[in-house]
Amino acid sequence: MRIIWLAFWIRTQLVMCGIDKPSIKIHVSNSFIKEGETMHLDCTTRSNPKATSISWCKDNKKLRLTTSKSSLRLTMSKVSRYDSGKYRCSAQNEIGNTSSEISIVISYPPVVNVCILKLYEDSTFREIQCIPLGEPDSYNYFPWEHRSRFNEHIRYLGATDDGKLQIPVVNVSNRYQNSGFYICNVSNGIPDNHGNVFQQGRTYVEFADKPSIKIHVSNSFIKEGETMHLDCTTRSNPKATSISWYQDNKKLRLTTSKSSLRLTMSKVSRYDSGKYRCSAQNEIGNTSSEISIVISYPPVVNVCILKLYEDSTFREIQCIPLGEPDSYNYFPWEHRSRFNEHIRYLGATDNGKLQIPVVNVSNRYQNSGFYICNVSNGIPDNHGNVFQQGRTYVEFAGPPVFAANTKRFQKVTTESSIKLTVNVYSSSKITCHDITEVDGTPLPKEIGVTTRPVLIKETFHDTNVTLNGTEIVFVLNGLNAVEFHSFNITMCNNYGRSSFVINSKHLAKPSEEKALSSQRIIIIVLLIIVLVLVTGIGVYVRYTKRRHRKKMITAISIQTAERTVDETPHYAEIIEEDMILTLPQEPEILVAENSNTTGLSEEHSSSSSNTDNNASEDLNDGYEKPYSTLVSNNGHEVEHDYHKTKQNWIYENSTTCNHAIFDGFPLD
Structure with a gap:
């Protein structure tokens, strides 16, 4: 607040001493400026201290700048209607900046257009209007002039204050007499570059028959991949000069020498459906007629998830087909694994919705996989398939699951280390893997853990399927592997944890096993020989x-x-x-x-x-x-x-x- 009062006091003292920012005065050379003339704009400043810069701008665009004078002139030669607008002069000194603005209007003769307001069906009456655009926008309308196609004068028609003209009604037999150019004469007092005060606008009016159109389609039911013919036939007087086919305002075909035009489209697709318009034009005017074409095609099927519960144990999914016609038959859903292996079929519904059956938490992974919807609207695709499919992948999240091929009793061949292997599958990344002895015996600090992705075979809904799994190998050095050990292995992911107990069993080395096997074989062979000899001696005796x-x-x-x-x-x-x-x-x-x-x-x-x-x-x-x-x-x-x-x-x-x-x- 004190700063504001200090600034106000300083400002007051400067004004009392005659020190202030510049004051500006603008002068225009002519108050009425016509197109083509030269315009001068003078900007004069008074200030103490003296202005350091003066500039002219239009629409924030700088036109001219001076730094050594107390005034600045902006000169524009041969001004046009586009030079109209607001001009601003800005001056600046050590005290501050001041600007002043002026609006400039350039006067110019009108540009005249003539348009048709009303056209009756019997083509015997027209109402046309003269529409001028100039500055100033105060106009004087003069009599209309009627001329032939070859610019021959026919007659003058009365003037009106609003520039409108109602062409007189004549007999049908004499309607062609009203054909020709109708010329509007108007003035706003500003002559053009040639000195003409009267400006003209014209339009051609033809009293005749415009074309009539008839459209024929080769087939009322068109399927995707077929050929379609659209025929447009015209009748008119004078003869149609052009016939065109359009689809969504895009010109497809044009002819200028015939009274009919055929549009042929081979191997039509669903994207060819829409409105087709035939336009015919002659010297009188333009006529168009429109037809809607619907291409039948098999449905494109999408599957979306409608409901997802927090416990991730239930899904409701829906099959959403899009085809023509839009009447569909839904068939049983198919459940497949990530590797496209068939798991089971699920019942069909009238609305294409499927409620995936609820299973136990321990079996929730069995519901994961692709769910395939089979639907038909009776239209086969390019390969002759009447049934179309849509699929979506549903993932049921949960804690890691130990694969069925993970052995609870694992063999150990060395005496000083234990190697345990587990296979798990999980809906998310494994975040932890811990191992402890069931009886609480402390494990060595250095435990080797290696992981690698593997493919796992599991049984889902009584079907063998392939899963993406992880193999985790624990190597425990420093333990007496000869003794019996029981380990509790725990796996974690973002959704929870699971545990599995593994018992280790020591086996002899392979070399020892081979030696024992050889001894056993020798003993068995000797026993067989003795048995044969004893039997032979007994038989002989x-x-x-x-x-x-x-x-x-x-x-x-x-x-x-x-x-x-x-x-x-x-x-x-x-x-x-x-x-x-x-x-x-x-x-x-x-x-x-x-x-x-x-x-x-x-x-x-x-x-x-x-x-x-x-x-x-x-x-x-x-x-x-x-x-x-x-x-x-x-x-x-x-x-x-x-x-x-x-x-x-x-x-x-x-x-x-x-x-x-x-x-x-x-x-x-």
Whole structure:
């Protein structure tokens, strides 16, 4: 406030001392300036101290400037109507700046236009008007002049105060007499460059028939890709000078030599729909007629999301087709994965809306994917497909999900480190990955973590689909991998976190596993060989026993038969083949006394001993060493004992004869 009062006091003191900013006075050389004349504008200033600069401006455009004088003249030669406007003179000294403004009006003769106001359908009457534009805008109208097409004077018609003329009505047979140029004469007192005070405007009026138009379309129902013909036929007197086809004010075709014009459009598209106008013109005027063309085409289908709940568990989407005609049939929706794998079909609705079924929070990712709408309006596309599709991708957000191929029990092959691998898929970027032991055992500070994108196979709505996932590998060094460990792995994203428990199990090294495998193979092979040998020996022994049994039965049968016929004892000969049998250390000696020799022979009994064997060997009686077989049946086992024997043939009721002679040989 004090500053304002100080400025006001200084200003008052300067005025009292005769010190002030410049005062301006403007002078115009002529108060009435006509087009083509020269105009002078003088700007004079008075000030103490003296003005330092003076300038002329028009419409903020600087025209002239001086810095050494107290006045400035602006001279403009041959001014025109466009020089009219406001001119401003500005002066400045050490005290301040002052400006003054003046409006300049340049007088000029009128420019005259003639327009037709009314045209009756029978073309027998016109009302035309003379429209001048000049300065000053006060006009005097003079009689109209009627001239022929070849500029021949026909007549004068009365003048009016407003410049309007009603052309007199004549008989239809004489209407052509009113044709010609109608010239308006008007003045505002300002002559033109040639000194003419009267200015003229003219228009040509033709009393005749203007063209009439008829439009024909080749086909009332036009589909996209077909060819369309539009025919425009005219009738007029005089003959039409031009016929044109327009679409949305854009000229398509023009002819000047015929009374009809055909517009042919091949392979029309949906963008060719619209209004088509045929215009025909002759010397009298212009006539136009319009027709609307609708091109039928299959719908372009868009899918938009209508509702989205905060918990991201529900969507309502809608199929929005745009085609011609706009009557649509909706078919079942299809749900596909990000990799375009089919998941399921969902029911169709009359309005094209789909409410995606609600699933558990843990399965919300299963609803993610492309939702494809199938719709038809009966018009096939260029490939013959009647059903058109629109799709949108719906993402159901949630915390990370551990893939099904992540193993809860993972094998560890080293003793000093543990390597764990998990696969997860997430709707947003993984923001954290933590690992702890379930029992709270502290983990080493240095834990190696590597991540890489992978493709994961999961089952969504009973269908195997491919997902974009992340493989995360934890390497824990410094732990005793031989011991059992249980780890809790936690993954985070923008929507929450998930945990998964993994147990580690130590396995031997591959080299050790290979060694153990080789040993096992060797042991198995040896067992197989032993089993085969034992089986073979058993089969061979059994076969041999059966063979010897058959031979013994045969030999005994033959011996018994001979003994019965001849009643003479003899040795049962047994042929021993292919095998040496071990004799028992204490052979059993069988002695038959006072018994029937025949009976003994029938029972196949004999006595033998080592002494007898030696004695028999000393005998030089020409007999071979006989063998006797003792067979005993114990349960299911059959035992065969083979002994070298000497048979003593003793007759029943006989006594021992010492020193007996047998066939001339003494018996000791």
